Amino acid sequence: MKVLMKPIEMIAWFSKDKYPIPLRYRIVDENMENKVIKVDKILFKEEEKIAGNRMILYRCESIIENTQRIFELKYEISTCKWFLFKI
Amino acid sequence: MSSPLIFHIDVNSAYLSWEAAYRLQHGEEIDLRDVPSIVGGNREKRHGIVLAKSIPAKDYNILTGETIHSALQKCPHLRVVPPNYERYIDASDAMIHILREFSPNIQRYSIDEAFLDYSYGDKHWIDISYEIKERIKADLGFTVNIGVSSNKLLAKMASDFKKPDMVHSLFPYELQDKMWPLPVSELFMVGPKTTVKLHSRGIFTIGDLAALSKDYIYSWLKKPGLLIWEYANGIDSSNVRNNPLPIKSVGNSTTTSFDVDNQREAHMILLALSEKVSMRIRAINQCAYVVSLNIKNYNFFSYSRQVKLNNPTDSTNFVYRTAKRLFDEMWQEEPLRRFSLSLSELISNDYYQLNFFEEDDSKEKLLDNAIDNIRKSFGHKSVFRSCFLYSGIDPLIGGVIMEEEYPMMSSQI
Numbered sequence: 001m002k003v004l005m006k007p008i009e010m011i012a013w014f015s016k017d018k019y020p021i022p023l024r025y026r027i028v029d030e031n032m033e034n035k036v037i038k039v040d041k042i043l044f045k046e047e048e049k050i051a052g053n054r055m056i057l058y059r060c061e062s063i064i065e066n067t068q069r070i071f072e073l074k075y076e077i078s079t080c081k082w083f084l085f086k087i
Numbered sequence: 088m089s090s091p092l093i094f095h096i097d098v099n100s101a102y103l104s105w106e107a108a109y110r111l112q113h114g115e116e117i118d119l120r121d122v123p124s125i126v127g128g129n130r131e132k133r134h135g136i137v138l139a140k141s142i143p144a145k146d147y148n149i150l151t152g153e154t155i156h157s158a159l160q161k162c163p164h165l166r167v168v169p170p171n172y173e174r175y176i177d178a179s180d181a182m183i184h185i186l187r188e189f190s191p192n193i194q195r196y197s198i199d200e201a202f203l204d205y206s207y208g209d210k211h212w213i214d215i216s217y218e219i220k221e222r223i224k225a226d227l228g229f230t231v232n233i234g235v236s237s238n239k240l241l242a243k244m245a246s247d248f249k250k251p252d253m254v255h256s257l258f259p260y261e262l263q264d265k266m267w268p269l270p271v272s273e274l275f276m277v278g279p280k281t282t283v284k285l286h287s288r289g290i291f292t293i294g295d296l297a298a299l300s301k302d303y304i305y306s307w308l309k310k311p312g313l314l315i316w317e318y319a320n321g322i323d324s325s326n327v328r329n330n331p332l333p334i335k336s337v338g339n340s341t342t343t344s345f346d347v348d349n350q351r352e353a354h355m356i357l358l359a360l361s362e363k364v365s366m367r368i369r370a371i372n373q374c375a376y377v378v379s380l381n382i383k384n385y386n387f388f389s390y391s392r393q394v395k396l397n398n399p400t401d402s403t404n405f406v407y408r409t410a411k412r413l414f415d416e417m418w419q420e421e422p423l424r425r426f427s428l429s430l431s432e433l434i435s436n437d438y439y440q441l442n443f444f445e446e447d448d449s450k451e452k453l454l455d456n457a458i459d460n461i462r463k464s465f466g467h468k469s470v471f472r473s474c475f476l477y478s479g480i481d482p483l484i485g486g487v488i489m490e491e492e493y494p495m496m497s498s499q500i
């Protein structure tokens with residue numbers, strides 16, 4: 001996987017659990033087109049506190065253009081922003 | 088009762104490590120710690136100073152406190168990243184949060200240093216210090232040095248031994264091997280001026296100082312001399328005080344209702360600001376390493392300068408003299424409308440006694456305290472300097488907390 005750290009638009013489910021659950025996100029691709037990707041499966045999630053900044057890391061799996069891809073999303077608690085961290 | 092066991096936890100190249108860890112978390116691929124880099128003002132802002140440097144930057148002989156301009160001359164490909172104090176507070180808080188799992192008795196000595204009293208702990212100091220160090224590294228992504236001893240002074244001396252990412256002990260029985268051979272300038276609170284004095288009488292190592300007789304040092308250097316002699320002998324009985332959170336900076340500013348176009352008036356305004364800002368820093372038992380001055384002219388163009396002191400200060404006169412010097416260096420003699428003075432890189436004043444030793448201002452210290460007390464009892468304007476009489480300038484300016492407006496260490500232009 002390659003580090004991207006690209007800001008993305010996200011639809012997430014804030015359940016009664018501790019962490020929000022990412023459902024689908026929209027990203028602008030190389031051709032400046034919007035692409036929507038549905039998060040099929042969360043393989044694991046973990047909270048990190050690097051330098052005191054809380055982020056939740058999700059390792060996920062989706063079918064993107066007919067191939068199964070693994071990628072990582074990050075949710076930054078202090079800014080409520082989502083990122084495509086690695087793909 | 089158990090014997091005292093004190094840890095001193097010190098973040099390695101704090102601002103730089105925090106910046107590096109944060110940037111890695113946000114997808115930056117190079118670790119600032121691995122390349123020549125500094126935290127300081129922006130590249131364009133040539134008057135900013137180096138606040139922290141990476142270990143590779145040390146190889147270029149880049150010094151904390153020098154101007155960015157001069158650092159870039161030593162290393163043209165130096166990475167310069169601006170400071171972000173808000174984030175450093177988060178990093179510091181997160182570290183303290185971890186430390187609290189190990190002891191309730193913690194003193195935040197500065198933003199990147201803390202004392203932890205483990206006298207009542209039940210594990211061996213070796214196990215616990217490594218556990219703390221590894222937890223911080225794994226959870227927070229930066230490294231610390233931990234010094235361990237039976238008092239704060241020795242723990243602090245120990246954390247300063249080989250860096251980074253190390254645990255060192257310095258118990259009294261280890262003084263002879265580990266501390267006495269070191270140059271006397273490395274003893275805590277011995278600054279450049281004291282070093283010169285000690286050298287002039289053939290005292291070059293901490294051991295040389297420790298070996299002097301108490302009477303000799305007292306008759307020569309009086310009370311401050313006695314203190315460093317005690318330190319050289321590993322004596323320190325100060326407690327780990329449970330401090331409140333350190334605040335980032337104390338600053339005051341004023342916008343004048345008239346154009347200030349002469350040095351005399353400008354200096355008076357600086358004095359008035361120094362009075363207030365120094366009183367405030369004394370009131371919270373802190374001293375400051377960095378003095379920053381920002382001035383804005385009649386065109387609303389503003390510029391700043393800052394300086395990092397060898398020894399932290401809380402003295403009104405010293406702050407004033409420093410502000411005057413910064414002002415004289417940068418003022419272009421155009422009419423001015425606004426002055427801001429701030430003190431940052433704050434540190435507990437536990438050991439402030441020796442500052443006056445370095446700066447020879449023991450009388451100023453007494454004076455500052457006397458004036459603070461009079462003002463506390465009889466009002467802020469019960470005593471003020473006579474130069475303000477009939478001057479139309481308020482003898483004490485400020486009182487507004489302006490951290491947000493003037494974040495620590497920024498060098499706004």
Ligand SMILES: [Mg+2]
Nearest residue numbers: 097098101199
């Ligand atoms: Mg440090």
